[in-house]
Amino acid sequence: MSWQAISLNGIELIKAFETCKLQACLDTRGRWSIGYGHHGPDVTEETVIDEQLADELLEDDLLEAEQAVNELVHVMLTQEQFDALVSFTLDVGVENLKESALLKRLNQCDEKGVLIEFLRWVYCNDSVVSDLVARRKAERDLFASCRMLCTPKDIGTHELSEGVKISHYFAASNTASMVGIGIKF
Numbered sequence: 001m002s003w004q005a006i007s008l009n010g011i012e013l014i015k016a017f018e019t020c021k022l023q024a025c026l027d028t029r030g031r032w033s034i035g036y037g038h039h040g041p042d043v044t045e046e047t048v049i050d051e052q053l054a055d056e057l058l059e060d061d062l063l064e065a066e067q068a069v070n071e072l073v074h075v076m077l078t079q080e081q082f083d084a085l086v087s088f089t090l091d092v093g094v095e096n097l098k099e100s101a102l103l104k105r106l107n108q109c110d111e112k113g114v115l116i117e118f119l120r121w122v123y124c125n126d127s128v129v130s131d132l133v134a135r136r137k138a139e140r141d142l143f144a145s146c147r148m149l150c151t152p153k154d155i156g157t158h159e160l161s162e163g164v165k166i167s168h169y170f171a172a173s174n175t176a177s178m179v180g181i182g183i184k185f
Contacts, residue, residue: 003070006062010083013142014062014090017135020054023047028124028131037061037090065089068097074107076151084118084143091135092121109150115140 018036024047027033032043035054038061049057065086069077073085085106089097097103102117118140122132 003066004077004079004082005066006083006086007079009080010086011058011062013083013138014058014087017087017091017131017138018058020051022049022051022054028129061090062086064094068094072098072103074153075109076149076153078146078149080145081143081148084139087135087142088118088121088139091132096121109148111148114148115144118143 015036020036021034024032024034024043024045027037027039031039032045032047033039034043034047034049034057036058038054038057068089069082069085077085085097088102092100100117100121102114102121105113105117118136119133122128122136124132
């Protein structure tokens with residue numbers, strides 16, 4: 001399976017909404033955050049970093065978001081769609097992506113539903129946050145800049161015997177099929 005990585009344009013989108021902070025501060029969710037929105041047990045009120053470490057932390061956080069999108073999305077994505085989803089995942093978290101209606105609609109090739117779902121992720125403590133509205137609109141618009149391919153993602157090829165190979169795909173309906181020897185299920 002080929003894995004996608006976020007593009008420079010995707011990173012620029014994230015940096016447009018995640019101002020680099022070299023001293024830890026509380027984010028809108030009440031968590032200590034540093035760099036480009038990095039948070040976790042390694043960030044405390046006293047944490048101070050430089051720009052190089054901020055970039056390294058972002059790179060580490062992006063790897064986690066990229067991995068989640070690559071593993072959880074079962075349809076092919078354009079680079080723009082992948083970038084939008086990685087930005088979204090970086091902001092809302094992998095667990096929220098896993099449980100989201102956005103992911104379900106995406107894997108069902110419900111493009112209109114996906115675009116609607118982006119704009120449902122604009123709340124913090126039951127209040128609409130204008131910065132989240134702007135970010136979700138930017139992610140939605142980037143995702144919508146290309147039509148969904150709705151092509152199942154090839155998740156691997158295995159050789160049964162000399163010259164006989166099968167490919168496994170995730171289909172948009174979350175059913176599997178094996179192509180190459182005429183078996184589908």
